[in-house]
Amino acid sequence: MPVVSLRQRGRQLAIAVAASVLAAGAPGVLAGTAQAHAKHRGRPDGATHRHRSHRRHRHAVRSSAAAAPLAFDMRLSPTFEVGQAGWNVVVQEDGKFGGSTGIGVIHPSTPLVSVSATSKGGSHESTTTVVTLPEVAAVQVEGGTRVPTEALPGLPFGLRAARVVSPFEEPEALPGSHAGHVRLIEPMVALAANGEPIPQSTSRETRETPFQGTVHKWSAPGREPQGSCELHAGGAGVSAESGVVLGDVRPYPGHIFGDAFLPCNATVYSLGGQRLRAYVLLDAANPGSLPAGIPGLSPVPGVPGVYSGESGFYGGPGELTARRSGGAWVAVEGAEAPERIQLLEDLSATVEL
Numbered sequence: 001m002p003v004v005s006l007r008q009r010g011r012q013l014a015i016a017v018a019a020s021v022l023a024a025g026a027p028g029v030l031a032g033t034a035q036a037h038a039k040h041r042g043r044p045d046g047a048t049h050r051h052r053s054h055r056r057h058r059h060a061v062r063s064s065a066a067a068a069p070l071a072f073d074m075r076l077s078p079t080f081e082v083g084q085a086g087w088n089v090v091v092q093e094d095g096k097f098g099g100s101t102g103i104g105v106i107h108p109s110t111p112l113v114s115v116s117a118t119s120k121g122g123s124h125e126s127t128t129t130v131v132t133l134p135e136v137a138a139v140q141v142e143g144g145t146r147v148p149t150e151a152l153p154g155l156p157f158g159l160r161a162a163r164v165v166s167p168f169e170e171p172e173a174l175p176g177s178h179a180g181h182v183r184l185i186e187p188m189v190a191l192a193a194n195g196e197p198i199p200q201s202t203s204r205e206t207r208e209t210p211f212q213g214t215v216h217k218w219s220a221p222g223r224e225p226q227g228s229c230e231l232h233a234g235g236a237g238v239s240a241e242s243g244v245v246l247g248d249v250r251p252y253p254g255h256i257f258g259d260a261f262l263p264c265n266a267t268v269y270s271l272g273g274q275r276l277r278a279y280v281l282l283d284a285a286n287p288g289s290l291p292a293g294i295p296g297l298s299p300v301p302g303v304p305g306v307y308s309g310e311s312g313f314y315g316g317p318g319e320l321t322a323r324r325s326g327g328a329w330v331a332v333e334g335a336e337a338p339e340r341i342q343l344l345e346d347l348s349a350t351v352e353l
Contacts, residue, residue: 071095074114074131074161075154076295077311077320078261078281082244083211085252085260085284089114090310091129092154104209105284106157106257109201111136111190113159127165132190133257134158136198140189141166156295157258210253212262212284213246228287228353229264229280229328235346241275243267249353252284259292260284261329264351271343276334280325280349288327288353297322303341325349 072093079086079102086105091098098118106113114131130139130149138146139162149160190198216225219242224230227245246264264287265280283291297307297320311320311333321340322331330349332340 072098072127072129072163073152073154074129075152076156076159078263078294080263080266080279082263082266083213083215083246084209085212085256085262086209087260088311089116089131090154091116091118093118093127105252105254105260106133106159107201108133108255108257109203111198112139112188112200115188125165125167127163130162130164130188131155132160132162134160135192136160136190137193138162138191139164140191140197146191154296159258212252212287213249213264216245216247218243218245224267227265228351229282230350231265231267231278231280231330232348232350233269233343233346234348235342237272238343238346239270241268241270249282249287251287256285261291261294262287264328265349269343271335271339274335274339276332276339276343278343278347279329279331279333280351281322281329281331282327282351288351290324290327291329294320294322294329294331300337300341306341306344308337308340327351 072091074092075090076087077090077100079088081102084104086102088100088102090100099116101114101116103114111133112130113133115128116130117126117128132139132149134157136149138148140146141164147162147164149162151158152161155161190200192198213228216227218224220240224240224243225245225247227247228249229246231240231243233240244266246262249262249264252260252262260283261281262284263279264282265278267278269276269278281291281294283289294307294309296311297309300306300308300321306321306323308319308321311318318333319337319340320331320333321337321344322329323344324330325348328349328351330344330347332343332347334340
């Protein structure tokens with residue numbers, strides 16, 4: 001039985017599973033390819049083995065076109081674990097945050113980039129959303145049903161998505177277990193435009209997210225260690241409290257689809273009683289080259305060169321404000337927009353690779 005990680009948000013569940021489970025026969029739930037960060041981040045609070053006492057209904061799977069019109073979107077935002085490149089896949093239902101998970105980088109050999117499922121207690125329905133590579137025209141689910149993929153506003157790089165609603169009967173919670181369950185769809189298959197299956201890679205490259213350097217942690221009153229990426233605060237009233245710095249930066253050792261960002265510095269600052277976290281982001285494949293634009297960020301009116309948007313952290317949506325600095329992005333999260341912009345103006349980054 002696979003181990004899954006549960007994260008309770010009200011009555012809604014978000015379950016993260018590695019894509020190796022998906023390839024083995026049970027699709028990931030709020031998971032992507034096997035770069036999911038369960039190995040490196042540790043399991044979220046409440047992680048447990050999922051029991052299989054629920055009764056499955058194997059019929060009436062339908063796509064979003066056949067379901068009640070529930071608007072959904074999926075988008076990507078960078079993960080911010082220093083030393084590891086990757087993405088968060090953020091799910092939105094009816095314009096509301098529906099959960100997110102880290103999936104590592106996207107590989108050209110993983111057509112099913114992310115498979116996620118949510119269910120509300122008492123609804124007797126499970127909603128599964130899938131992010132795929134551009135060449136996936138449809139996904140085939142149990143019973144041979146084919147659900148076409150579509151482009152969504154929040155997905156960059158030509159990625160596509162599909163949405164499947166399937167019924168299930170929620171069991172009574174077992175003693176000692178968490179209430180609420182998500183129905184597992186039978187194995188999904190990615191289909192090309194000609195209807196032929198597209199194989200899903202299960203290589204080590206797609207199962208693990210490597211560290212691209214040496215990670216050094218520090219906290220005040222200790223001094224920040226030297227690293228490949230350093231942040232310097234020049235404004236009055238700004239003080240650094242702690243941080244993580246990456247040294248000996250290396251390019252990503254495999255193939256990447258689209259783009260990915262490598263966090264090489266994360267520093268917590270105090271500014272006027274507010275705590276903010278600043279990051280330096282490099283291009284993961286070619287550190288030192290100009291990184292791509294960060295999906296989901298848009299220009300801040302009246303502040304040239306500064307961009308802002310939702311970051312999609314695990315705990316829920318949060319604003320990220322960023323600007324380019326040489327061959328890197330400097331980004332800030334926390335507090336409100338004026339404080340984030342002020343800290344950005346006070347910070348300078350030094351990148352030596």
